[in-house]
Amino acid sequence: MGLSVPAVAVLLVALLCLDPHGRVGSAPICAHGPSGCHVPSLADLFDRVIQHSARMHSLSNDLHSEFEQYFLPSKNHIGKIYRKCHTSNILTPNGKENAQKLAREELTEVILKLLMAWRDPLFQLHQSMAHQQDFNSFSSNKALEMGDMAHELRKGVEKVAEKMRVLGMLGNSVTGLSAAEAMLPLSDSGEAMSDYELLYCFRRDSNKVQNYLKILKCRIVPEHDC
Amino acid sequence: FYITGINYILTYVTLDHKTSHKGVSAPDKPRLTSCRSPEKETFTCWWEPGDDGGLPTTYALYYRLENSETVYECPDYRTAGENSCFFNKNDTSLWVNYNITVVATNALGKNISDPVEVDVAYIVQPNTPENVTAVVVDDDQGPFVRVSWEKPRTADTRSGWITLLYQLRVKQEKEKEWEEYDAGMQKYYNVFSLHPDKEFMVQVRCKPDHGFWSEWTQPTYVKMPDYIPREHSLWIMITIFSVFIVLILTWTLNVKRNSVKLCLLPPVPGPKIKGFDKQLLKSGKSEEVFSSLVIQGFPPTIDYDDLLVEYLEVYDNEEQELVLDGKDLSEVCMKSKSPSDCDSGRGSCDSRTLLLEKCMEGREGSGSDQHQYSQHGETSCASTKSSECQGLEPGSPESSDGRVKTWPVVFSSPQPHHHYQVEAVKPVYHSVPEILNHSSPHAMPTNYHQLHHQDIPQQEGSFSKPACRHSQSYNQFNLDGLDTPAPGVSPSRSLEYVEVQRVNPENMLLLRPLSDPNREPEGSDYAGEDYSKVKEVTSNNILLLQRDTYHQCVDDYSQDLDSQAGQCTTQQPPHPCKPVIYQSNSGMPQEGMRVMGNGYVDSTVLMPSY
Numbered sequence: 001m002g003l004s005v006p007a008v009a010v011l012l013v014a015l016l017c018l019d020p021h022g023r024v025g026s027a028p029i030c031a032h033g034p035s036g037c038h039v040p041s042l043a044d045l046f047d048r049v050i051q052h053s054a055r056m057h058s059l060s061n062d063l064h065s066e067f068e069q070y071f072l073p074s075k076n077h078i079g080k081i082y083r084k085c086h087t088s089n090i091l092t093p094n095g096k097e098n099a100q101k102l103a104r105e106e107l108t109e110v111i112l113k114l115l116m117a118w119r120d121p122l123f124q125l126h127q128s129m130a131h132q133q134d135f136n137s138f139s140s141n142k143a144l145e146m147g148d149m150a151h152e153l154r155k156g157v158e159k160v161a162e163k164m165r166v167l168g169m170l171g172n173s174v175t176g177l178s179a180a181e182a183m184l185p186l187s188d189s190g191e192a193m194s195d196y197e198l199l200y201c202f203r204r205d206s207n208k209v210q211n212y213l214k215i216l217k218c219r220i221v222p223e224h225d226c
Numbered sequence: 227f228y229i230t231g232i233n234y235i236l237t238y239v240t241l242d243h244k245t246s247h248k249g250v251s252a253p254d255k256p257r258l259t260s261c262r263s264p265e266k267e268t269f270t271c272w273w274e275p276g277d278d279g280g281l282p283t284t285y286a287l288y289y290r291l292e293n294s295e296t297v298y299e300c301p302d303y304r305t306a307g308e309n310s311c312f313f314n315k316n317d318t319s320l321w322v323n324y325n326i327t328v329v330a331t332n333a334l335g336k337n338i339s340d341p342v343e344v345d346v347a348y349i350v351q352p353n354t355p356e357n358v359t360a361v362v363v364d365d366d367q368g369p370f371v372r373v374s375w376e377k378p379r380t381a382d383t384r385s386g387w388i389t390l391l392y393q394l395r396v397k398q399e400k401e402k403e404w405e406e407y408d409a410g411m412q413k414y415y416n417v418f419s420l421h422p423d424k425e426f427m428v429q430v431r432c433k434p435d436h437g438f439w440s441e442w443t444q445p446t447y448v449k450m451p452d453y454i455p456r457e458h459s460l461w462i463m464i465t466i467f468s469v470f471i472v473l474i475l476t477w478t479l480n481v482k483r484n485s486v487k488l489c490l491l492p493p494v495p496g497p498k499i500k501g502f503d504k505q506l507l508k509s510g511k512s513e514e515v516f517s518s519l520v521i522q523g524f525p526p527t528i529d530y531d532d533l534l535v536e537y538l539e540v541y542d543n544e545e546q547e548l549v550l551d552g553k554d555l556s557e558v559c560m561k562s563k564s565p566s567d568c569d570s571g572r573g574s575c576d577s578r579t580l581l582l583e584k585c586m587e588g589r590e591g592s593g594s595d596q597h598q599y600s601q602h603g604e605t606s607c608a609s610t611k612s613s614e615c616q617g618l619e620p621g622s623p624e625s626s627d628g629r630v631k632t633w634p635v636v637f638s639s640p641q642p643h644h645h646y647q648v649e650a651v652k653p654v655y656h657s658v659p660e661i662l663n664h665s666s667p668h669a670m671p672t673n674y675h676q677l678h679h680q681d682i683p684q685q686e687g688s689f690s691k692p693a694c695r696h697s698q699s700y701n702q703f704n705l706d707g708l709d710t711p712a713p714g715v716s717p718s719r720s721l722e723y724v725e726v727q728r729v730n731p732e733n734m735l736l737l738r739p740l741s742d743p744n745r746e747p748e749g750s751d752y753a754g755e756d757y758s759k760v761k762e763v764t765s766n767n768i769l770l771l772q773r774d775t776y777h778q779c780v781d782d783y784s785q786d787l788d789s790q791a792g793q794c795t796t797q798q799p800p801h802p803c804k805p806v807i808y809q810s811n812s813g814m815p816q817e818g819m820r821v822m823g824n825g826y827v828d829s830t831v832l833m834p835s836y
Contacts, residue, residue, distance in 0.1 A: 061436070
């Protein structure tokens with residue numbers, strides 16, 4: 001009997017702990033409605049999504065100002081020549097009235113298009129920033145996080161759209177995004193955009209997304225914060 | 227023509243020297259100071275005109291949208307005031323870069339400002355909040371101020387187009403520092419812990435989630451009422467806490483009051499007598515009080531009769547001889563000759579007369595009466611209650627004339643060996659209790675026992691010269707079966723102290739009186755010690771006397787003492803420095819063996835060594 005008392009005790013505890021797990025089967029998620037698990041309401045979903053987009057935008061803001069501060073000090077809103085953002089062909093409302101004129105479905109679609117359009121470019125951005133030695137790891141981590149957030153946000157908005165569709169708020173005109181929608185961040189001239197330009201464009205687009213989501217929310221679930 | 231030319235020349239000259247004198251020139255470059263949008267739907271740009279060059283200068287603002295070459299001019303120069311350009315909703319596009327320039331033009335030229343890139347979405351600065359109200363609200367906790375406001379009229383938060391965050395600040399009129407509070411998106415705020423009976427100023431401002439802070443509102447005044455501060459709770463807590471502390475202290479003091487009393491009032495040392503009960507003293511019953519002091523049976527209440535019996539008078543009678551009783555009982559009949567000396571102050575005459583008597587008959591060796599004696603060679607005197615061994619009657623030294631009582635030498639029990647020094651170190655005087663009478667045998671043992679059991683300090687001593695001396699034996703002898711006449715009988719006799727001269731091989735003590743002129747001084751230091759302390763009483767009823775100076779060990783026991791449980795014989799192996807048991811009281815008459823508190827032994831009642 002070479003086992004010491006503590007070892008035996010540990011084994012017993014382990015057995016006790018492991019055993020119940022093995023016997024637990026999977027239960028249907030939220031099968032029993034409200035008594036089961038908490039189903040987030042549309043308002044909750046919107047809140048989450050809006051928070052998410054706010055965070056994403058603040059990240060992009062930080063990165064952009066970092067970039068501007070350290071790498072392009074000379075450019076101070078003066079003489080900047082921007083190439084068009086690759087998302088400029090997506091028609092987006094550029095004012096409140098225009099945004100309010102859009103239907104929910106269209107607005108949702110715009111949001112989704114924007115988010116989709118940035119999936120690959122953000123990945124590219126992160127790659128590019130990681131490779132450059134000029135950026136510290138903190139910045140490149142931010143870029144990575146930003147990309148992930150955009151991805152998550154898109155998923156979240158899709159869920160919101162789904163929920164709305166379920167609730168009958170959305171018509172069926174919202175089309176799913178196809179792969180063709182994903183664009184490559186190519187400028188008119190066909191050249192790849194620089195990091196700074198990408199950051200600039202993304203900052204703007206994230207602001208758009210946040211704004212559109214807020215409008216959508218206050219239009220659909222105007223309980224609070226509106 | 228000539229005059230026109232001169233005019234032109236003059237004009238140019240003045241233009242060139244515009245700094246030196248007030249001339250006219252082209253305007254300086256204007257500067258766009260800021261562009262702001264209050265609600266993210268319109269915006270206004272302001273510029274700062276440069277030097278106008280002395281001529282009326284006009285300013286024009288031109289803008290160009292991002293990635294477009296179309297230049298537009300400012301649609302509204304008036305709404306926003308002087309040197310401003312107001313872009314209304316129709317002209318405002320978000321998320322589009324505006325390239326704005328201002329051109330200053332006068333008669334002599336124009337000047338273009340540096341272009342400014344503006345994205346309206348990022349230049350939002352809302353108007354100040356409106357309708358700031360501060361109201362004192364009374365609560366059971368205490369009054370506080372509830373500040374409430376409204377959003378700036380222009381900001382459209384309802385549609386979610388703009389999200390405003392609010393901030394307020396409070397201070398007293400005379401204070402320097404403002405106390406700032408963030409209210410988030412709510413339009414009210416409760417300000418607590420304002421000082422009572424003071425007037426406060428409140429201001430509010432707001433900011434969009436990405437943008438600039440608005441201006442502070444005009445201060446709103448509010449006066450706090452005069453109320454008892456809510457530090458009630460604080461005082462209550464302090465009170466409770468201190469009460470608690472006081473309670474704890476009191477309790478501690480109470481518990482430790484004895485030690486506190488001890489500390490503050492050190493007690494007067496009282497009598498410390500072992501066994502003495504002060505309480506009884508207080509209660510006043512002296513008998514009980516002193517009862518503890520009284521050792522039962524101690525001093526051995528030996529009737530003086532017994533004492534008298536015990537005394538062995540030694541007569542200075544050459545006829546007497548030391549007779550050794552060769553009986554089995556270890557008896558040493560000793561003969562001492564000495565007149566009795568009755569100088570004792572005690573009741574009886576504690577002369578150390580050693581009565582040697584030849585106890586012939588009736589000696590029993592068993593000493594059945596007192597088992598202690600069994601080991602010793604009880605003298606027949608002890609065992610028998612006969613009056614054989616009667617000592618001289620008190621007062622009649624002559625009675626022992628011719629009779630030498632043999633003292634059964636009570637040798638010490640096996641344990642304590644008595645070793646006596648052979649050499650004369652100090653003559654020790656042994657007071658031999660007078661054999662007055664036969665003591666009742668029963669009395670003896672009891673006394674004996676009592677003596678024995680008492681914790682008498684033993685003394686060590688040494689005999690001078692004796693081979694084997696057991697002074698206690700004398701006691702035993704004395705005690706055993708010797709009738710003691712009425713106490714106090716003996717004193718009439720004159721007793722003298724005897725000095726043991728030597729112990730002959732037959733265990734006989736040869737005594738000689740102190741006053742014997744023949745005696746040789748034995749040891750210079752003889753006068754040193756008068757008393758010997760009883761050191762202890764061993765279990766075998768051996769009284770160990772203490773001899774301060776030294777112990778000598780003598781192992782010279784006589785072989786005669788076989789019968790005695792070999793106190794002498796068995797104790798042959800010399801135990802170096804075993805306490806010598808004997809007593810010596812010289813010069814102190816005693817009437818019975820008493821062990822005084824100071825360790826001295828009253829050797830009148832020479833206890834057997836057991």
